[in-house]
Amino acid sequence: MPVKRNGSMTRRKFLQLSAGASAAVAVGGPRILNALVPAGPKAEDAGVQKLFSVCDMCFNKCGLIARVEGGVVQKLDPNPKFLKSRGMLCARGNAGIKQLYDPDRLKYPLLRKGARGEGRWQRLTWDQALDYAAEKLQKIAAQYTRCGVLFMAGSDLQSRFVHRFAEVFGSYNVISHESNCLLSRNRAFLDTFGEVPYPDMLNCKYVIMAGANRFEALVTPDSIDMMTAMRRGCKLVVLDPRFTKTAALANEWHPIKPGTDMAFFLAIAHVIINEQLYDEKFIAEKTYGFDRLKTHVQAYTPEWAAAECEIAAKDIRRIARELAAVSPAAMVYPGRRSSDYENSTQIRRSFAIVNALLGNWDRPGGMTAARKVGLKSPGVEAPWYDDNPEERVDAGRVKMLFEEEGSFKLTRDAVIEGKPYPIKGWLTYKTNPMQTGANRRRTIEMINKLDFMMTVDITMSDTAWMADLVLPAPSYLERQDPASALQGSSACACVVSRDPVVPALFESRPMLEIVTGLAQRLNLGEFFDFTMEQYRRQQFEKLPGALAALEKDGVYYNHDKLYGVYEGKVFKTMSKKIELYNKRYADLGLDPMPVYRPPREVGQGKFRLVVGRDAYITQGSTTNNALLFELEPENTLWLHPVSAAKLSIRPDDRVEVASSVGKGKLKVRLTKEIRPDTVYMATGFGVLSRGLSNVYGKGACIAEVLEDYADKISGNMAMHETMVTVKKAHGS
Numbered sequence: 014m015p016v017k018r019n020g021s022m023t024r025r026k027f028l029q030l031s032a033g034a035s036a037a038v039a040v041g042g043p044r045i046l047n048a049l050v051p052a053g054p055k056a057e058d059a060g061v062q063k064l065f066s067v068c069d070m071c072f073n074k075c076g077l078i079a080r081v082e083g084g085v086v087q088k089l090d091p092n093p094k095f096l097k098s099r100g101m102l103c104a105r106g107n108a109g110i111k112q113l114y115d116p117d118r119l120k121y122p123l124l125r126k127g128a129r130g131e132g133r134w135q136r137l138t139w140d141q142a143l144d145y146a147a148e149k150l151q152k153i154a155a156q157y158t159r160c161g162v163l164f165m166a167g168s169d170l171q172s173r174f175v176h177r178f179a180e181v182f183g184s185y186n187v188i189s190h191e192s193n194c195l196l197s198r199n200r201a202f203l204d205t206f207g208e209v210p211y212p213d214m215l216n217c218k219y220v221i222m223a224g225a226n227r228f229e230a231l232v233t234p235d236s237i238d239m240m241t242a243m244r245r246g247c248k249l250v251v252l253d254p255r256f257t258k259t260a261a262l263a264n265e266w267h268p269i270k271p272g273t274d275m276a277f278f279l280a281i282a283h284v285i286i287n288e289q290l291y292d293e294k295f296i297a298e299k300t301y302g303f304d305r306l307k308t309h310v311q312a313y314t315p316e317w318a319a320a321e322c323e324i325a326a327k328d329i330r331r332i333a334r335e336l337a338a339v340s341p342a343a344m345v346y347p348g349r350r351s352s353d354y355e356n357s358t359q360i361r362r363s364f365a366i367v368n369a370l371l372g373n374w375d376r377p378g379g380m381t382a383a384r385k386v387g388l389k390s391p392g393v394e395a396p397w398y399d400d401n402p403e404e405r406v407d408a409g410r411v412k413m414l415f416e417e418e419g420s421f422k423l424t425r426d427a428v429i430e431g432k433p434y435p436i437k438g439w440l441t442y443k444t445n446p447m448q449t450g451a452n453r454r455r456t457i458e459m460i461n462k463l464d465f466m467m468t469v470d471i472t473m474s475d476t477a478w479m480a481d482l483v484l485p486a487p488s489y490l491e492r493q494d495p496a497s498a499l500q501g502s503s504a505c506a507c508v509v510s511r512d513p514v515v516p517a518l519f520e521s522r523p524m525l526e527i528v529t530g531l532a533q534r535l536n537l538g539e540f541f542d543f544t545m546e547q548y549r550r551q552q553f554e555k556l557p558g559a560l561a562a563l564e565k566d567g568v569y570y571n572h573d574k575l576y577g578v579y580e581g582k583v584f585k586t587m588s589k590k591i592e593l594y595n596k597r598y599a600d601l602g603l604d605p606m607p608v609y610r611p612p613r614e615v616g617q618g619k620f621r622l623v624v625g626r627d628a629y630i631t632q633g634s635t636t637n638n639a640l641l642f643e644l645e646p647e648n649t650l651w652l653h654p655v656s657a658a659k660l661s662i663r664p665d666d667r668v669e670v671a672s673s674v675g676k677g678k679l680k681v682r683l684t685k686e687i688r689p690d691t692v693y694m695a696t697g698f699g700v701l702s703r704g705l706s707n708v709y710g711k712g713a714c715i716a717e718v719l720e721d722y723a724d725k726i727s728g729n730m731a732m733h734e735t736m737v738t739v740k741k742a743h744g745s
């Protein structure tokens with residue numbers, strides 16, 4: 014029975030399908046992929062097993078219990094013992110079953126035959142694929158040095174093996190997805206508190222959430238704890254140009270003018286300081302640069318800020334007083350994704366500084382420090398290669414790059430320019446920069462500079478679509494993973510791990526096996542001479558009892574104290590205090606305290622395009638999941654009715670949205686849930702890959718339209734700097 018590809022697939026139909034039918038599926042033409050979904054349960058092994066695992070539909074790692082019947086996963090339930098997720102499994106978590114039994118899964122290694130992105134593939138055996146990849150890597154190393162190969166791994170428990178492989182292979186050009194995500198936030202909090210804190214929302218009494226959408230962009234336990242705290246009387250104030258679900262549930266929503274949050278927070282600091290609403294002892298003992306900050310914020314009055322951010326001065330003043338009244342159990346939520354403006358680090362510094370003024374460090378309801386869990390991370394003594402260049406390819410392009418994470422945007426620039434040295438190979442694992450890196454054409458330009466690109470994924474993502482060699486990975490429900498420490502708030506000083514709940518489907522192979530195969534072919538086998546089991550045993554060496562807890566509860570918790578851990582300790586900053594004034598920034602010629610500069614003008618007849626999450630999509634990658642696709646089959650352009658009227662755009666028209674780098678056509682959604690000067694569209698649509706058979710041909714790709722600016726301090730992508738025109742699309 015052929016799988017129904019484009020109509021709606023109900024949950025019932027899906028279960029029938031996964032439980033019995035066999036299906037044919039095609040990627041880039043029916044001659045290429047033919048595979049079966051698993052056979053249904055046999056009568057003789059009909060017993061139900063309940064197996065622990067950890068969700069991987071996004072990075073949160075919520076605990077789950079898989080119901081397995083006859084070797085088939087029938088349902089995923091939340092693990093009630095799993096404190097971090099507070100016994101929750103979201104819509105995407107539930108849809109994980111469809112990730113496992115997706116007819117669009119990659120099934121065996123594929124080698125590109127036609128032009129890049131043409132979609133013509135040849136099936137290879139694993140030996141052929143690994144021989145091919147090893148030969149290509151060797152060739153690039155010989156011709157361009159080992160740093161001529163770039164490695165990029167997304168958020169995953171096995172990403173560490175990509176890093177290990179890069180290290181022993183000899184390339185320091187490794188990037189994570191983080192420079193498209195949260196590096197400017199991390200930079201800002203690290204450069205204020207000496208570490209990136211975790212918010213204790215559960216015990217907080219007043220939260221200002223700016224540029225974050227916790228009730229749609231789920232972060233556990235923050236999302237759930239925010240709701241619990243609100244039931245206990247915590248006040249939530251949301252600043253967002255869109256009326257998000259978080260805004261809808263908040264006590265107050267302020268549709269702030271995009272890019273002006275710093276003005277708001279400097280004015281909050283102004284009020285707290287001038288009205289002496291801070292804890293004098295805390296400021297004197299724990300902070301550095303208070304007097305300078307006091308002078309600095311004098312010009313930043315609420316009246317001045319109101320003109321910038323379009324939030325009334327009386328509200329700013331009131332919010333500052335309300336916040337201070339319940340401090341230290343009050344916070345400016347640090348946020349998560351901060352890939353938005355060219356000065357995002359400084360914007361988030363203003364968040365951090367207000368937190369410092371509230372004295373909320375290391376106390377209930379405030380910013381808490383990460384807690385060590387005691388898991389070992391086995392290291393490696395990598396060989397040294399004399400002919401390598403001195404530094405990463407993106408080094409020196411901004412002043413405070415994170416060496417470990419790098420910058421996708423700046424690396425891409427360097428690859429295209431061929432400077433300071435050529436990069437000719439690219440290995441991507443569990444990341445989809447064709448959808449999640451702003452300015453898709455630049456990514457294609459980068460790929461066209463390469464001699465060899467290899468992608469390891471579970472489906473034919475847009476990134477895989479552009480690769481030369483595509484290797485199939487097992488999903489999280491089919492593989493054994495190393496343990497991982499989650500070091501967040503009150504709910505998560507814990508260790509998680511994964512074991513397969515069902516055997517791996519098709520010919521998929523986990524990343525450890527892939528890099529081990531490559532290492533063996535490259536005379537580096539000695540660095541990958543262990544099994545996953547042996548690796549994990551090393552991780553647990555200093556944690557007796559943890560394995561038993563994992564077996565019993567699906568998670569191991571460390572119940573060390575959460576507050577007061579900094580008593581008698583110094584902060585890990587240059588001044589050993591919380592840096593209101595950052596000495597290192599001053600030395601580097603950066604603003605040591607955030608200086609407000611108005612955002613780029615939107616321009617006549619234009620709109621600012623902003624990025625943001627919704628509850629049914631993970632970044633750029635779950636839109637093809639049959640269950641989630643049913644909930645969200647295409648994206649739309651959010652446009653305010655007043656703006657639409659000026660452009661003669663009517664409800665349900667198709668529109669063309671265009672920036673200086675690209676354009677897309679999609680349906681419009683006329684809504685007052687967005688400011689008249691701003692537009693929004695969801696990520697993960699307008700795909701190029703015909704291997705994503707549900708979503709192919711649906712909606713428009715935001716990565717095609719987003720211009721690629723970067724945060725000037727950290728190199729984090731800056732995705733909200735894009736101005737677009739909107740017009741009615743032809744033929745609509």
Ligand SMILES: Nc1nc2c(c(=O)[nH]1)N[C@H]1C(S)=C(S)[C@@H](COP(=O)(O)OP(=O)(O)OC[C@H]3O[C@@H](n4cnc5c(=O)[nH]c(N)nc54)[C@H](O)[C@@H]3O)O[C@H]1N2
Binds near residue numbers: 446469486719
């Ligand atoms: N336009 C736009 N761009 C964004 C964002 C946005 O909201 N809008 N968000 C930004 C943020 S915050 C982030 S964190 C980044 C994230 O950016 P990415 O790291 O690109 O994240 P995903 O889009 O989730 O891509 C994950 C890829 O891994 C594949 N995959 C899923 N499970 C497995 C598995 O088990 N094994 C393997 N090998 N592959 C798997 C998926 O098919 C997909 O191709 O994007 C950033 N860029």
Ligand SMILES: Nc1nc2c(c(=O)[nH]1)N[C@H]1C(S)=C(S)[C@@H](COP(=O)(O)OP(=O)(O)OC[C@H]3O[C@@H](n4cnc5c(=O)[nH]c(N)nc54)[C@H](O)[C@@H]3O)O[C@H]1N2
Binds near residue numbers: 229632
């Ligand atoms: N359902 C779901 N949950 C997820 C993810 C997912 O993809 N889907 N991804 C996870 C990941 S990797 C991350 S990093 C987090 C991201 O979670 P968040 O950090 O909450 O990120 P976004 O959803 O991108 O929310 C950013 C919000 O900022 C608003 N905004 C735009 N410009 C401005 C501005 O100038 N000022 C202010 N104040 N607001 C502005 C946007 O409208 C948007 O609502 O979510 C995580 N949770």
Ligand code: SF4
Binds near residue numbers: 070075101105
């Ligand atoms: S928030 Fe949802 S998708 Fe993310 S790990 Fe948890 S259950 Fe899975």
Ligand SMILES: [Mo]
Binds near residue numbers: 193194195350
């Ligand atoms: Mo992210």
